[in-house]
Amino acid sequence: MTQKTNTVFDVRNQMRHTIRVANADDDGQRWARELVVQVGKAIKDARSGKSAAWLSDRTAELGYRVSPTVIAKLDSGHRGSVLSVPEL
Numbered sequence: 001m002t003q004k005t006n007t008v009f010d011v012r013n014q015m016r017h018t019i020r021v022a023n024a025d026d027d028g029q030r031w032a033r034e035l036v037v038q039v040g041k042a043i044k045d046a047r048s049g050k051s052a053a054w055l056s057d058r059t060a061e062l063g064y065r066v067s068p069t070v071i072a073k074l075d076s077g078h079r080g081s082v083l084s085v086p087e088l
Helices: 026-046 052-061 068-076
Strands: 006-009 018-022
Touching: 026 068, 052 068
Parallel strands: none
Antiparallel strands: 006 018
């Protein structure tokens, strides 16, 4: 029996806050990628031209630094289908 969709916690690097769609059909993977792209666009629009480093510093003030590299990947749509809850 093959699972079509299964939401699991990503335990690599002790990142229990990361949710990834595993063993999903093509529609599930496409949906996950498109969601990450939409979130990235919204983040880019909301920061109104301020740098990724600036936003990274603001996230650190909230208690969880999201690196400028991750922010840049979200901006450009190159993050794939992975988005952690703190990043969101």
